[in-house]
Amino acid sequence: MPFAIYVLGLAVFAQGTSEFMLSGLVENIAADFGVSIPAVGSLTSAFAVGMIVGAPLFAMLSLRRPRRRALLTFLITFLLAHVVGALTHSFEVLFVTRVIAALANAGFLAVGLATAAGMVGPQAKGRATSVLLSGVTLACIAGVPLGAVVGEFWGWRSAFWGVALISTPAVFAVLRSVPATPVDPDAPSVRHELRALRTPRLILTLVLGALVNGATFCSFTYLTPVLTHVTGLSTGWVPAALALFGIGSFIGVNLGGRLADNRSGQVLAVGGTALLVGWLLSALTAASPVVALTLVFVQGVLSFGVGSTLIAQALYTASEAPTLAGGFATAAMNVGAAAGPALGGVALGANFGFRSPLVVSAVLVAAALVLGGAVRAIDSGNGKGSPSAERPLEARS
Template sequence: MPLAVYMLGLAVFALGTSEFMLSGLLPPIADDMNVSIPQAGLLISAFAIGMVIGAPVLAAATLRLPRKATLIALITAFGLGQIAGALAPTYEVLFASRILSALACAGFWAVGASSAVAMVAVTQRARAMAVMIGGLSIANVLGVPAGAFLGEHLGWRSAFWAVGGASAVALVGVVTLIPRIPLPAEKPRLKRELSIYKDGQVWLQVALVALAGGGVFCAFSYLAPLLTDVSGLSSGWVPTVLALFGIGALLGTMLGGRIADANLFGVLFSGILASTVFLAVLAVFAGTAAVAVALSFLVGFSAFYTAPALNARMFNVASAAPTLAAATATAAFNAGNAFGPWLGGTVIDADFGYRSPAWAGALLTLAALVLTYAALRWERSTSKPSRPLMHSPNVPSPNVPSANAPSALNDDPSPANAVAGRPE
């Protein structure tokens, strides 16, 4: 595996840490910026909105641009966004910096994923994507808790400076290690790929991904105040619990990726149902610290256990558009990662307390479960099974683990990548 692919994985570590680290920094940001915790939570939604817009737009806009130069420009813009966040004098400036960072993040994913698979043989594409997307999983296990730790001891701005430093290291690596990557011989036809948006199944899957991710991140975004104000834990426990969520996410992704090939809808039903139950139980028993900590791990596991299947079905129903399929899945996840924190903040503002985001999240995942049943009925009502995903160098999806996932309803034995969103 080329060293350049691992450098892309390091860049993804920085991207993923920035996307999710605010879940452990909301209280100090709210205090420093003189805003409420729900208002601070909108910073998570701001990043997700930038990803929703940036993923499909930049995936299309950069199709014919030089890969290396585009990567350099995007990781530079991302790093500048972190510096702007660290120096932000007002909430409004911080909000704008999150949108800038998200747009650069979405674009880097689109170009970085296609670059990773272009640098290896066809038989190593899955490994290349696993290395790159693995950076996101490591961000959940190490980067997000480290950001919370820095915020606790050195102030929340230090976490932004740390991600900015990681971005600078990634920039040096891109400049020195990424080779010149030729553009595909056959240019993608954007007009043809846009035609997938006429398919109702694509929009049903967009809604399903958004609700499944949004439900989890509705609760996860306000996990820190839940642990301190309801469970009675000290703020020093927050990084540890976030690390447990990340470990659960990593394990869930690995297991879900192995099972989804053989039983896609089985994974969807069991994983989304488990998330619904875990969120409801968290809302009821959040006052017991041990239960809240254990459920944080379980919610991370169940949420990312479904990620391979959610991604695979998006590729199946949008298989005519390999360039936009992954970008659409990413945008859908981040749509949920934008709506979820907003809804969580809304119910907190309505004086329902810090348990209420878990209740609201459970309702969203319950709705996702209903859509899963509708998707299964629609799938079975068609005369032909979903088409398997065609191999393509354009597979940019940071929140889902499968680059080349087959349909659950055919006999294609090709493996799905098991790497873990939105949500973000």
């Protein structure tokens, strides 16, 4: 892997810390602003909505612009949004900064995915994707738990300052390591790339990604109240639980990256089924500390293993639209990230209890499995068969 891809992963680490850290700061933010826990959960949904809008929009706007310049613009905007967020005493302003940060994050990730995929061979997109997404999982292991600890001792604002500080060296690293390549005059136009995205299999892949990621964010957003109110653990256990999820997600995204290039079918079928069982078991056994913490780790592995495989398959399916494919994949995953916490908040608001987000996650994964199975059955009934799962989609005849 080119070194510049790891530099992009460093920037994604800072952004992933921001995206996930609210799960360990929910109760502190709610107390500071005098709002409900579901209201703070809406900050995660707001971030996701910004990612949904920003990913395809900024992917299109940056299509004919130097990628390094676009990456730097997005990263600096992201940094400044966190400075404002750390300073504000208005929940509404904090909400807006989350949207702005998400727009910048979305643009960076969309262009970053295209940049990384363009630096490797045509059969290594899964591995390149996994390096970038490893930045997110490392954020879960180190950045998010550290943010929870810092927030516990010095307040939630210190976590926002921490993200700004982490982003600063990433700016200089991108400036020095990402090649300043000129715009290719023969690069596909926006219209050409949009036409390339109109494939049923790509649309299916994006929908499945939204459902799986919705399940992940639904439970992860409300992990702290589940652990403290249902499992009965003290708040001191929250950083450790977040780290467990992060370690699991790091393992999952790297396994998914290694398998997505040639065994995606097995990952999606077996991993998806195991993911459903895991969410159901999490809801049933949440009162047991040992089982609950074990499943936090296991679900991290499965969620990111399946999710990263779906992103890689989106890039393979839309190989003729490398920039917009990354943007739409990012948007689809964040449709789930927006809907998941919102659905979990509805379940909590209806007084179904703190286990209810885990049940909602199981329902979302079940829907993904049913949809994927139905499409495969229709293909088989029409005599089309299903494409081989042994090699990347773009290599299939």
